[in-house]
Amino acid sequence: MTMTAFLETYGFLIVSMLLGALLGLSVYLPLMAGQLSLASPGFYALGGYIAAILSTQVFPVTEGSFPLLELLLEMLLAAIAAAVLAIALGIPVLRLRGIYLAIATIAFVEILRVLALNLEITGGAVGIFGIPQPFQSQIGYLWIVVPLLGLSMVFLYRLESMHVGRVLRAIREDELAADTMGINPTHYKLLSFVLGAVLAGVVGAISAHFLNTWNARQGTFDASIVYLAFVLSGGSRTFVGPVVGGIVLTALPEILRGMAGISGLPIWLAQFLQDGRLIIFGLLIVMSTVFLPPRGNYTRTVTTMAMAKAAARQRETRETREGSD
Amino acid sequence: MATGIIEARMEQHGQFPLLEVQQVTRRFSGLVAVNQVSFTVAQGDIFGLIGPNGAGKTTLFNVITGLIPPSSGQLIYQNQRITKLQPHRIAAKGIARTFQNLRLFGNLSVLENVAIARHTHRRSGLVQEILRTPRAIAEERQTHLKALELLAWVGLAEKAEQTARNLSYGDQRRLEIARALAVEPRLLLLDEPAAGMNPNEKAALSQLIRQLRDAFNLTIVLIEHHVPLVMGLCNQIAVLDFGQLIAIGQPEVVRQDPAVIAAYLGKE
Numbered sequence: 001m002t003m004t005a006f007l008e009t010y011g012f013l014i015v016s017m018l019l020g021a022l023l024g025l026s027v028y029l030p031l032m033a034g035q036l037s038l039a040s041p042g043f044y045a046l047g048g049y050i051a052a053i054l055s056t057q058v059f060p061v062t063e064g065s066f067p068l069l070e071l072l073l074e075m076l077l078a079a080i081a082a083a084v085l086a087i088a089l090g091i092p093v094l095r096l097r098g099i100y101l102a103i104a105t106i107a108f109v110e111i112l113r114v115l116a117l118n119l120e121i122t123g124g125a126v127g128i129f130g131i132p133q134p135f136q137s138q139i140g141y142l143w144i145v146v147p148l149l150g151l152s153m154v155f156l157y158r159l160e161s162m163h164v165g166r167v168l169r170a171i172r173e174d175e176l177a178a179d180t181m182g183i184n185p186t187h188y189k190l191l192s193f194v195l196g197a198v199l200a201g202v203v204g205a206i207s208a209h210f211l212n213t214w215n216a217r218q219g220t221f222d223a224s225i226v227y228l229a230f231v232l233s234g235g236s237r238t239f240v241g242p243v244v245g246g247i248v249l250t251a252l253p254e255i256l257r258g259m260a261g262i263s264g265l266p267i268w269l270a271q272f273l274q275d276g277r278l279i280i281f282g283l284l285i286v287m288s289t290v291f292l293p294p295r296g297n298y299t300r301t302v303t304t305m306a307m308a309k310a311a312a313r314q315r316e317t318r319e320t321r322e323g324s325d
Numbered sequence: 326m327a328t329g330i331i332e333a334r335m336e337q338h339g340q341f342p343l344l345e346v347q348q349v350t351r352r353f354s355g356l357v358a359v360n361q362v363s364f365t366v367a368q369g370d371i372f373g374l375i376g377p378n379g380a381g382k383t384t385l386f387n388v389i390t391g392l393i394p395p396s397s398g399q400l401i402y403q404n405q406r407i408t409k410l411q412p413h414r415i416a417a418k419g420i421a422r423t424f425q426n427l428r429l430f431g432n433l434s435v436l437e438n439v440a441i442a443r444h445t446h447r448r449s450g451l452v453q454e455i456l457r458t459p460r461a462i463a464e465e466r467q468t469h470l471k472a473l474e475l476l477a478w479v480g481l482a483e484k485a486e487q488t489a490r491n492l493s494y495g496d497q498r499r500l501e502i503a504r505a506l507a508v509e510p511r512l513l514l515l516d517e518p519a520a521g522m523n524p525n526e527k528a529a530l531s532q533l534i535r536q537l538r539d540a541f542n543l544t545i546v547l548i549e550h551h552v553p554l555v556m557g558l559c560n561q562i563a564v565l566d567f568g569q570l571i572a573i574g575q576p577e578v579v580r581q582d583p584a585v586i587a588a589y590l591g592k593e
Contacts, residue, residue, distance in 0.1 A: 155455055162454040162465060163440070163447060170430045170441045177428035180390050182416035182445035182508055191451070 011139030013254055015210060018145045020250030022203045024230035024242030025152055029196035031236050032165070033189050034172030036098060038224035039089070039105035040200040042112045045219025046085065047078035047204025052128040052214040053121060066132035066209070071144070075205045082201025086194040094189045109219055116216040127215025131208050141210050148206075149243075152199060156239035168192055222278060229281040232288040249284075253277045341368040342401075343512055343544045344389070344420075349398030351384055358384040360568040361398070366512070366561070371538060372546045373559035373576075377588060380565040382548045383425055386514050390422050391415045402512070417445045421510035423501035425517045425548070431490035435481055435500055438489050439472035442507035475503045478540075479533065494521045502533075506541065513537075515547040519554055527551060531558050552589075556580065564588065 007014075023040060030037040051074040059070055093104045116122040123129075135141060159165045167188055170178040175185045208214045226249070234245025259265075260273035272279075344366040351359040359381040366372045374382050387393045389400060391412040400408045407415055421442070430438050447468065449461040476482045479499040484492065489500060498518055505513055518534070519527045531554055538545055549555045555562060556576045564572040564579060566588040572579050579585055 158455050158457065159451075162461065163444075163449075163468065164451050164454055166433070166437055166441055167444060169433060169437075173430040173432060174428050176392060176412070177424065177430070178441070179412040180392065180416055180422055181442040181504065182413050183441070184411070184413045 007139045008137065011137060013251065015138060015141045015145055017247045017250040018149050019203055019207060020230060020246035021243040022149055022152060022199060022246070023227045024234065024246030025156065025239060026196045026200040026203065027227045027231045028236060028239060028242040029199065030193045031231060032168040032172065033192040035094065035189055035193060036102045037105045037193060037196065038102050038228060039108050040196060040227050041219035041223035042109040043082040043086065043197040043200035044204035045112055045116060046081060047201030048208035048214045048218055049116065049122055050074060050078045050081055051205035051208040052131050055132050055209070056128055056130065065136065066134040068134050071134050071209065075202045078201040078205035079198045082197040083194050086197035087190065090190045090193045094186065094193060106221055106224060109221060109224060113216050113219055123215065125216065127213060129213050131212050131214065133212070134209060138210065141206065144206055148202070153239060153243065160238060225278070226281055229285050233284045249281065343368045343403060345401040347399040347401065349385070349388060349395045349400065351388055351393065352396045357568050359388065362565070362570045364563050364570065364573055366544060366546055368544050370544050370561050371534065371559045373555040373562040374546060374548045374565065375552070375555055375562060376565035381568040382565055383516055386422060386516055386548065389514065390420060416508055419511040420514065421505035421508035422514035423505050423516055423518060425520065427497050427501060429489045429497055429500060433489055434485065435476065435487050435489055435492065436469065436472050436485040438500060439475055439503050439507045440468050442504045443468045443471060446509065472507060475506050478537065479503045495526055506537070511544060513543050513545045515545060517548050517550065519549060519551055527554055534558060
């Protein structure tokens with residue numbers, strides 16, 4: 001197979017894999033500060049609708065391919081909209097911790113989905129069709145996606161190696177202790193939440209063009225779980241984890257489909273390989289939670305509290321004994 | 326002229342009030358953990374806070390550092406009211422603390438634990454750091470040097486690269502002190518700094534606390550159970566029992582106080 005033929009055949013998959021890596025990073029960013037947010041699909045959907053509406057209804061129709069400059073403008077507007085919405089959502093919601101934050105962000109994604117289903121401007125249940133293409137073929141999207149992923153990775157690499165990254169990890173480890181060291185946790189939690197939202201919004205704007213159509217199925221609870229699986233399976237210690245997780249797990253259904261095609265498999269197994277994507281993602285989340293060491297604030301607080309109680313009790317007995325001697 | 330001399334002498338003898346605790350009460354539903362407690366910590370003091378388990382000592386620290394608001398009462402620090410400020414604001418004003426039950430950033434290195442507490446003294450923000458401006462890089466180097474210097478003070482410089490939670494218990498206690506010092510506080514609150522240490526380590530810690538006070542011009546309030554250590558180290562002692570202040574004064578005076586003897590040894 002020649003290179004061109006390979007790219008033609010697998011172009012869609014390759015771009016999807018890199019978009020997956022970016023979405024993994026958008027979940028990872030708030031997680032750096034210990035915030036388990038599942039809001040990424042909401043911002044992703046928002047960004048997509050902004051691009052879809054602008055390119056089909058607002059921008060003038062152009063001959064040939066859609067101008068790249070307009071795509072960049074859409075990405076910028078998607079980023080701004082995501083940031084504004086993230087600040088408005090983040091201020092009340094980031095007071096919640098752990099699972100409560102996750103639930104609140106799921107609710108946010110659902111609200112946006114229902115809105116998209118019922119509003120006229122978003123095309124209701126049908127969605128928006130015929131979003132114009134800036135490139136001749138789908139592989140052309142690499143011109144946008146590769147630089148974006150590259151920039152995001154440099155950004156995260158530098159973030160992690162400097163003070164702000166250290167501050168985010170400190171908040172993840174122990175928010176109260178970080179607070180008494182002069183760090184405003186709300187400020188940095190909001191920062192990482194907004195950065196994640198901006199990235200998801202920008203990816204949404206690209207995806208709307210890439211997928212040619214946009215509807216309410218783009219930002220759902222399923223997507224929340226899939227993006228979370230990107231991060232958890234790749235590992236949440238450094239930004240490399242979600243990138244690898246996003247790439248591998250996006251390719252996984254295709255690989256499974258290929259495996260299902262192998263002759264001689266029992267029918268139930270072939271069908272499971274083909275349709276059981278979410279089950280397999282769910283299993284991956286469960287396994288990574290069980291086998292990777294826990295780092296959540298909640299677990300840590302509970303164990304340290306128990307240890308401190310035990311230590312105090314021990315000390316008390318020791319002192320009583322010393323006193324009576 | 327004359328007042329200048331008097332002021333200088335007052336400063337020398339630690340007469341300037343740095344922290345005033347005024348009628349502070351903290352209730353947890355039915356329980357009164359701290360009850361109408363008032364005292365003044367003067368500049369340069371090593372102020373001991375003692376009392377049986379559950380007397381409300383740590384609760385009082387939590388109130389001073391803003392982790393929990395007082396139910397009533399006021400806290401005055403350097404003539405400013407700090408009641409109900411958020412913890413990071415209080416830290417920025419120059420009050421740092423350690424924790425009885427060790428709240429280090431366990432998965433971070435020893436050096437990073439100290440570097441984080443330089444936060445209020447850093448000027449470059451996210452954008453400069455991402456762009457790697459010369460100033461951000463210089464500041465990062467400064468932060469590392471300062472952190473290493475503080476680690477050297479508490480004898481942990483060689484362990485700077487280790488993960489904090491892998492340190493021994495005593496080392497973790499010393500790391501908490503280094504981290505608090507990185508805030509550059511004027512008032513340092515130590516919550517049972519000698520807990521879990523053997524007699525030799527306790528003696529060395531006493532020495533260290535005195536040295537730190539002189540070198541960094543600190544005022545120190547410490548909670549401690551080990552009475553000989555407190556008596557030897559502190560120039561002022563306050564005794565809490567069931568949330569109430571039952572005695573306050575110089576060690577020799579407090580030691581003779583009948584109420585203190587009753588609280589510690591039980592009534593005859």
